[in-house]
Structure formats: C-alpha cells, structure tokens
Amino acid sequence: MGSPDQLPVHEQEAVALYFDGDAEFYRIFRASAAQQFPADLREGDAAAQAGDVQALHRAAHTLKGVLLTLGYADLSALAKTVEQAAQQAPWDEAVAGWRELSARLIAAFGLA
Amino acid sequence: MSNTEMSSSNYYTTLEVAKILGMAVRSVQLMVDRGDLQAWKTPGGHRRITRESLERWIQGSRAGVTGVASFTGHTGEIRGPGRRRAIVHVPRVLLIEDSSHFQNLVTMLVKQKFPAVDLHVANDGISGLVSFGHLQPDLIIVDILLPGIDGATMITGLRRHALFGNCKLIVLTSLDEDQRAPYAFALQGADVVHKPKLVSELPALIDKALGHLFAPPVSDEVADEALAVDAEAAEAE
Numbered sequence: 001m002g003s004p005d006q007l008p009v010h011e012q013e014a015v016a017l018y019f020d021g022d023a024e025f026y027r028i029f030r031a032s033a034a035q036q037f038p039a040d041l042r043e044g045d046a047a048a049q050a051g052d053v054q055a056l057h058r059a060a061h062t063l064k065g066v067l068l069t070l071g072y073a074d075l076s077a078l079a080k081t082v083e084q085a086a087q088q089a090p091w092d093e094a095v096a097g098w099r100e101l102s103a104r105l106i107a108a109f110g111l112a
Numbered sequence: 113m114s115n116t117e118m119s120s121s122n123y124y125t126t127l128e129v130a131k132i133l134g135m136a137v138r139s140v141q142l143m144v145d146r147g148d149l150q151a152w153k154t155p156g157g158h159r160r161i162t163r164e165s166l167e168r169w170i171q172g173s174r175a176g177v178t179g180v181a182s183f184t185g186h187t188g189e190i191r192g193p194g195r196r197r198a199i200v201h202v203p204r205v206l207l208i209e210d211s212s213h214f215q216n217l218v219t220m221l222v223k224q225k226f227p228a229v230d231l232h233v234a235n236d237g238i239s240g241l242v243s244f245g246h247l248q249p250d251l252i253i254v255d256i257l258l259p260g261i262d263g264a265t266m267i268t269g270l271r272r273h274a275l276f277g278n279c280k281l282i283v284l285t286s287l288d289e290d291q292r293a294p295y296a297f298a299l300q301g302a303d304v305v306h307k308p309k310l311v312s313e314l315p316a317l318i319d320k321a322l323g324h325l326f327a328p329p330v331s332d333e334v335a336d337e338a339l340a341v342d343a344e345a346a347e348a349e
Contacts, residue, residue, distance in 0.1 A: 019311050025220070032216045039212070054259075058210075061257060065286030065307040066213040080288075 014071025026070075033066055034109050041102050041111075048095045056094060057086040063101065075104055123151075123160040139241055139261065139269060143169070146260070148238065169242075203325040204230045205318070206249040208240030208266070209284065210258050217310055218253065218284075225315045228326065237261030241269070248275055251321045253314075256285040256295050264298035280321035284310065 007015065007023065011030070019026045040063060047055035060083035068076035078101050085094035106112060129149070130137045141159070144151045150165035205222065209215050215233050222231050232247055234240040237258040244252065252270070256263040263283070270276050283299060285292065286307045292299065303317045 018308050022311075025224070025311070029217055029220065032220075033213050036212050036216075058257075058259065061286060062211045062213065065211065068286075069213075069217070069308040069310070 010071045010073070012071075014069065018069055018071075030070055033070060034111070037105060037109060037111055041105065044098055044102065048098050051091065053086055053091075053094075056098060057083055060086060060098065060101070063105070067105075072108060075101065075108060078104065122163050124163065124166060126159045126161065129161050129166060139238070142261065143238060201250075201325055202228065202230050203251070203322045204232070204247055204249045205251045205253065205322075206232050206234065206240065206243055206247055207253045208234045208237065208243075208258065208263065209253070209255045210235055211255070214255070214284065214307060214310070218314070221311060221314060222318070226318060226322075229318075229322070237263065237266045241266060244270065244273070245275065249279060250325060251280045251282065251318065253282045253284060256283055256287065256292075256298065264295040267298040267302070282314070282317050282321065 007026075011026070012023075015021060015023045015026045019029075040059060044056060044059035044063075046052075047059055060079045064076050064079035064083055067073075067079060078097065082094060082097040082101055085097050126137050126140050126144070129140045140149070140161075143149045144159055144161065149161050149169055151159045151161040153159055203226075207215065207218050209218065215235075219231060219233070222229050232243060232249070234243045237260045240252075240254070240258070241261065254263045254267060258266070261269075267281065267283070270279075270281075281302050283302045283304045284307055285295075285304060287295070288306075303320075305313050305317065
C-alpha cells in the first residue's frame with residue numbers, strides 16, 4: 001500500500017475516504033483519469049458547440065462522479081451545477097459553466 | 113420491395129428478434145425506431161426486421177463488449193492425462209457502464225480483489241441487454257444513468273427476463289440522494305453504490321453476490337482423487 005504523504009491534502013483525504021488508504025491504487029486511477037479527461041473535454045466542447053443538451057448533461061455528469069472520487073469536491077460541485085444547468089437553466093448559462101469547469105480541470109490536472 | 117427481399121428467410125418479426133437477443137419486444141421496437149435495426153412494415157403495421165441488419169447489430173454488439181479474458185486467472189479446470197475436468201463455475205460478471213473512468217476503476221478493482229472473475233464490459237443499455245442474453249452472467253453491475261435505454265428502465269426489464277433468475281444485481285450511481293427519487297422504482301431491493309465509495313463498498317457486495325461460487329482451493333490429492341473417480345466412471349460406461 002503506497003504512502004499518501006506526497007499527495008496534496010485534498011487527494012490524501014480522498015485516499016483515506018474513498019480508497020481505504022491505498023495511495024498506490026489512487027495514483028494509478030488518477031493517472032488513468034488524467035489520460036481520459038481530454039476526451040471528456042472534447043465531448044463536452046462538441047456538445048456545447050452543437051447545442052446538445054443530453055450530451056452536455058452526460059459529460060458534466062461523468063466528470064462530477066470521477067472528480068469527487070479523486071478528491072476534487074469543488075470541481076465536482078461545479079460539474080453538478082453544469083449538469084443541472086444543461087437541463088434547467090438558459091443554455092448560455094450551462095455553456096458558461098462548462099467553459100469554467102473545463103478551464104479549471106485543465107489547470108488542476110496540468111492538461112494543457 | 114422485390115420478392116427476394118420479401119422472402120421470410122431474409123427478415124424476422126419483432127418477437128423473433130426479441131427471442132434471439134434475449135430482450136423485451138419493446139426494446140427491439142426501440143432499436144428499430146432508433147435506426148439500430150432496419151425494418152419495414154406490413155400493410156397491417158407489423159415490423160419486419162432484416163436479417164442483414166440483425167447480423168450487423170450482433171457483430172457490432174460483440175465488438176462493443178470487452179471480454180477481459182486476462183482477468184480469468186483461474187481456469188476452473190483440473191488437467192488430467194489427455195482430459196480436463198471442470199470442477200468449479202467461473203463467476204461471470206457483466207458491467208454496464210458508459211463512463212470510461214468507472215469502467216477502469218471497476219476493472220482495476222476486480223482484477224485486484226477477484227482475479228478469478230470473468231469480467232465483461234458493455235458501454236450502454238442496448239449493448240448491455242444483448243450481452244446479458246449472450247453471457248448469462250452471475251452478477252450484473254449497472255450504472256443507473258446510461259445513454260440509449262437508461263439503467264433504471266433496463267433493470268426493470270431485466271427483472272422480468274426469464275434468464276434473470278439467479279443473477280445478482282448491483283447498481284452504481286453518481287447521483288446524490290436528492291437526485292435519486294425518479295429512479296426509486298428500479299433501486300428498490302438492489303444494492304446501490306455511490307460511485308465515490310466504489311472502492312470501499314463494491315468488493316464486499318461482489319463477495320456477497322458471488323461468494324458461493326468461489327470454490328475453496330483444491331489440494332493436489334483431492335484433484336487426483338477426483339480424476340481417478342472420473343476415470344473409473346469412464347471405464348464403466
């Protein structure tokens with residue numbers, strides 16, 4: 001079982017809360033998630049551009065779950081806002097939320 | 113449409129396709145409406161589904177289902193001289209999940225905790241239903257929100273399916289408690305895992321669902337004895 005010491009605090013909390021303290025397992029999952037995020041962002045961007053409510057809802061929903069699992073509760077909450085806005089709020093509001101989520105995800109995981 | 117195209121060997125009724133795929137008639141109708149299967153209608157309004165589109169769909173469905181053969185670390189067989197004898201049932205699990213993230217996480221977890229399990233993955237509800245008919249799994253793990261047929265509708269359909277029988281069910285969801293009310297009908301009586309807690313909660317639920325299928329280790333002496341009994345029975349035939 002890997003040591004969580006070198007992880008940021010919010011990731012250490014996720015290791016303790018959601019990964020039974022197994023930091024190595026967390027690291028492997030985090031790496032696989034970081035590889036998948038660019039594809040998630042492309043899907044969400046395409047949905048935003050096409051005005052596809054269901055696709056944007058799905059993209060935000062997917063990110064909401066995985067970000068919370070990884071310990072990024074603030075980004076997960078933002079994804080939940082986009083998920084709900086995609087179906088309930090004016091479209092421009094949902095798209096603006098998606099753009100913000102996308103920018104913060106890129107920054108947090110160094111996806112540039 | 114020519115007589116050749118109208119030949120009954122070239123098309124199926126909705127009911128026939130439902131039986132072939134092990135799905136509800138309504139699911140097949142939805143597949144036709146979505147354009148997944150090509151069909152025409154009789155003057156009486158009945159759908160006739162082309163054999164070609166059904167075969168294409170089955171091929172595509174198989175391609176979309178990932179058999180994780182390398183995870184079947186244990187073959188469930190005793191090797192004897194010139195023959196093999198299956199002694200335990202290899203637990204078969206079907207994961208129906210559209211998120212690559214959680215496909216990865218469940219796969220990692222099953223590989224680590226249950227190396228003997230034969231895990232298959234379907235990406236959406238329709239593929240999941242088709243795979244269910246093909247695989248007849250011991251356990252299905254289903255995301256409640258899926259593209260196409262959503263997980264809740266699929267679960268309701270599966271529970272009425274003759275093959276569902278002894279199959280166990282675990283539901284995965286990213287929905288918070290306050291978002292689950294519309295799906296309560298499908299969640300009733302099922303084990304539900306909130307996705308962030310998947311690592312800590314899913315293994316115990318898999319163990320509960322499949323524990324009776326995990327055979328205790330068999331010693332070489334017991335295996336040899338079983339083979340000897342088998343050989344005697346074969347000679348007596």
